Amino acid sequence: MAIVDGWLDWAVRHPGPANKVYVTPNEQRGLVCHSAEGYNPSNFHELDRPDRAASWHCTNSLDGTFYQHYPFSASCWASGNYEANTRFVAVESEGVVGVDGPLNTLQVDNMLRLVHDLPFFPVRKSTLWEHNEVATMWAPNAGPTSCPSHRYDPFFAALEDDFMSLLTPDQQRKLLLRLFAGSEFPGDTDQQKLDRAIAEIDAGGTVQSLNDVSLSAIAVALDAHPGIDTSAAVQARVKTALENAAKDL
Numbered sequence: 031m032a033i034v035d036g037w038l039d040w041a042v043r044h045p046g047p048a049n050k051v052y053v054t055p056n057e058q059r060g061l062v063c064h065s066a067e068g069y070n071p072s073n074f075h076e077l078d079r080p081d082r083a084a085s086w087h088c089t090n091s092l093d094g095t096f097y098q099h100y101p102f103s104a105s106c107w108a109s110g111n112y113e114a115n116t117r118f119v120a121v122e123s124e125g126v127v128g129v130d131g132p133l134n135t136l137q138v139d140n141m142l143r144l145v146h147d148l149p150f151f152p153v154r155k156s157t158l159w160e161h162n163e164v165a166t167m168w169a170p171n172a173g174p175t176s177c178p179s180h181r182y183d184p185f186f187a188a189l190e191d192d193f194m195s196l197l198t199p200d201q202q203r204k205l206l207l208r209l210f211a212g213s214e215f216p217g218d219t220d221q222q223k224l225d226r227a228i229a230e231i232d233a234g235g236t237v238q239s240l241n242d243v244s245l246s247a248i249a250v251a252l253d254a255h256p257g258i259d260t261s262a263a264v265q266a267r268v269k270t271a272l273e274n275a276a277k278d279l
């Protein structure tokens with residue numbers, strides 16, 4: 031699954047009006063999550079209306095159909111202000127919070143597929159946002175919103191479980207090397223650095239001796255070395271540090 035010329039090769043194309051975008055191309059530095067608070071017939075009617083200043087890249091349907099309306103290079107009118115709209119891609123999930131509740135499993139699966147394909151690593155409040163978090167971050171803006179009303183919580187939880195799978199083997203390797211930068215010996219090859227990093231973890235005592243950033247490496251190594259014992263508190267710090275370290279992979 032991939033993005034070809036700005037379009038997902040697995041999404042159903044349902045183009046929106048060509049003029050409902052900014053001239054400025056989208057920087058594609060992140061994703062903003064929205065709740066449509068409605069159902070597709072009316073959602074698509076709003077998208078097509080020339081007199082309604084609203085547009086978005088994708089619609090994540092309750093039945094599992096995933097629509098794309100604009101290429102990701104387009105800057106849609108979705109997230110409440112110019113900066114958010116020209117930096118981030120916008121996805122609307124079909125449904126109404128008071129009726130449908132959180133995203134269903136089909137919608138969560140679609141979101142995971144989406145962030146696997148988008149050209150940035152999904153990190154909450156860095157490259158992955160809720161509409162309410164960016165709506166008033168820049169001015170002028172359209173005012174505060176409660177959107178998406180926690181409807182994406184199951185997706186965020188699934189994303190945590192899916193965290194390592196979002197990294198390619200090469201990215202996992204790069205991350206581990208980056209976290210252990212400084213602990214390698216001069217002249218080591220990458221493979222030697224990697225072997226040394228894993229050996230350090232295997233030797234035990236690493237959790238106490240390494241700084242917060244290097245702790246993140248343990249999370250990477252946990253996948254390959256499930257026997258390593260770390261406390262819940264350490265695990266929590268590992269998760270935060272790992273997310274920070276992964277931001278610009």
Ligand SMILES: [Zn+2]
Pocket residue numbers: 063064065108161175177178
């Ligand atoms: Zn919204």
